Amino acid sequence: MPGRPPRMIAAEGIVLRRRPSGEADALLVLLTPGEGRIDAVARGVRKPQAKLRGHVEPVTRSRFLLARGRGLDVVAQAETLDAHLRLKADLEALAAAIYCCELAERLSTAHAPQPELYELLVDALAALDAGASPAAVARYFELHLLAVSGYELQVAACVSCGADLPEAEAFFAAAAGGILCAGCRAEVPGRLLSVRAQKVLRFARRSSVAEFAALRMPPETAAEVRAALADALRAVLDAEPRSSTFFETLTRP
Amino acid sequence: MPESLATPEPIQRLIEALHRLPGIGPKSAQRLAYHIVRTSPQEAEALARAVTEARERIRYCSVCVNLTERDPCAVCSDPRRDAGTICVVEQPLDVLAVERAGIYRGRYHVLHGILNPMEGIGPEHLHIDALVARVSTGEVREVIMATNPSLEGEATVMYVQRVLAPHGVRVTRLARGLPSGADLEYADTMTLARALEGRQEL
Numbered sequence: 001m002p003g004r005p006p007r008m009i010a011a012e013g014i015v016l017r018r019r020p021s022g023e024a025d026a027l028l029v030l031l032t033p034g035e036g037r038i039d040a041v042a043r044g045v046r047k048p049q050a051k052l053r054g055h056v057e058p059v060t061r062s063r064f065l066l067a068r069g070r071g072l073d074v075v076a077q078a079e080t081l082d083a084h085l086r087l088k089a090d091l092e093a094l095a096a097a098i099y100c101c102e103l104a105e106r107l108s109t110a111h112a113p114q115p116e117l118y119e120l121l122v123d124a125l126a127a128l129d130a131g132a133s134p135a136a137v138a139r140y141f142e143l144h145l146l147a148v149s150g151y152e153l154q155v156a157a158c159v160s161c162g163a164d165l166p167e168a169e170a171f172f173a174a175a176a177g178g179i180l181c182a183g184c185r186a187e188v189p190g191r192l193l194s195v196r197a198q199k200v201l202r203f204a205r206r207s208s209v210a211e212f213a214a215l216r217m218p219p220e221t222a223a224e225v226r227a228a229l230a231d232a233l234r235a236v237l238d239a240e241p242r243s244s245t246f247f248e249t250l251t252r253p
Numbered sequence: 254m255p256e257s258l259a260t261p262e263p264i265q266r267l268i269e270a271l272h273r274l275p276g277i278g279p280k281s282a283q284r285l286a287y288h289i290v291r292t293s294p295q296e297a298e299a300l301a302r303a304v305t306e307a308r309e310r311i312r313y314c315s316v317c318v319n320l321t322e323r324d325p326c327a328v329c330s331d332p333r334r335d336a337g338t339i340c341v342v343e344q345p346l347d348v349l350a351v352e353r354a355g356i357y358r359g360r361y362h363v364l365h366g367i368l369n370p371m372e373g374i375g376p377e378h379l380h381i382d383a384l385v386a387r388v389s390t391g392e393v394r395e396v397i398m399a400t401n402p403s404l405e406g407e408a409t410v411m412y413v414q415r416v417l418a419p420h421g422v423r424v425t426r427l428a429r430g431l432p433s434g435a436d437l438e439y440a441d442t443m444t445l446a447r448a449l450e451g452r453q454e455l
């Protein structure tokens with residue numbers, strides 16, 4: 001078959017997902033800073049002797065050399081940069097990492113640079129690997145993921161009229177994109193957020209992931225924050241994340 | 254496309270049925286279908302009968318969930334097999350692999366899958382409750398996790414370990430390390446770390 005030889009592309013990336021394909025191949029979904037989401041095939045990696053095998057595990061950050069022809073990119077080489085071994089040895093942390101990777105896949109764009117999203121995922125995985133609270137990292141990731149994907153939540157002022165919010169319970173409407181003041185609050189679905197939950201969300205937005213994970217909060221506040229972010233994600237995703245049930249059953253008291 | 258050039262409908266249906274089998278791509282499905290329709294009617298009939306009979310006569314063992322013709326299966330009903338040891342595998346074929354090694358004298362438990370939250374496969378999709386029930390009888394001393402060395406395999410090991418913890422049973426897993434013939438230079442971090450953990454006195 002005539003055709004140009006494939007172009008070789010070097011990229012750092014995180015393996016978001018790996019699915020078996022054919023006898024011994026795997027289809028990978030990668031997130032890269034410069035090219036966003038890339039689907040690639042790793043040939044023969046399901047054979048026990050395959051050199052590439054461990055370098056293309058989900059949640060692993062690797063340096064890739066991809067051969068780009070007419071079809072799917074083919075992984076020519078891969079070398080682990082960070083295997084996140086501590087995270088992978090802890091069930092909750094691993095479940096959180098898988099959940100973050102799934103969300104990243106769902107909200108990423110193929111072949112478009114997304115350095116902020118990439119950095120966010122790198123930071124979240126690093127925090128999980130360092131032993132940060134999996135639930136806290138997941139909340140932080142959800143909030144910042146919405147922001148870098150163009151769905152910034154407005155929790156510091158009324159999302160509709162911009163009015164300052166009094167220090168009181170407020171009405172959070174996911175579909176509107178944040179908190180509605182008493183004047184703007186219409187007949188839209190939403191939930192009440194305590195002052196504490198509002199403060200937690202504001203703090204999460206301006207802190208680092210490590211700072212946020214170190215924050216201690218009562219379980220009822222954590223539950224409010226979790227529910228608000230779940231509403232917000234549901235408003236932008238067409239379907240429930242597949243990995244959320246497993247993660248939630250592990251981390252819910 | 255004129256009727257004479259299109260794939261005849263019965264062949265097309267056969268191709269589609271074969272294509273749904275694991276590891277069979279569209280090209281292989283086509284090749285197999287055309288092979289089948291060119292065999293003798295007796296041979297095709299025998300194939301169809303083998304499929305139907307296998308499906309009719311094979312069931313899950315009510316103890317270990319392996320596929321069997323008799324329930325309980327041959328391993329579970331063999332008094333010479335140690336009921337105090339259970340080797341947990343992903344698939345029925347893995348039982349055959351362990352049996353081929355020829356040194357295991359305990360019993361099995363087949364999960365029929367592996368934890369894969371990314372694809373929405375949670376513990377409720379695997380036969381983990383049945384394993385817990387077997388262990389809770391108190392007869393079991395050791396559960397050997399023999400899932401494949403992958404992220405999903407590790408997650409399954411950790412999860413099973415957790416649900417079995419209250420029962421005070423010893424949970425072990427197969428030694429991990431470099432497959433023979435592997436090149437140290439190309440080994441990934443995980444494999445090397447596991448190989449170091451599982452190192453042996455010389």
Ligand SMILES: [Zn+2]
Binds near residue numbers: 160163184185
């Ligand atoms: Zn307003």
Ligand SMILES: [Zn+2]
Binds near residue numbers: 328
């Ligand atoms: Zn059995």
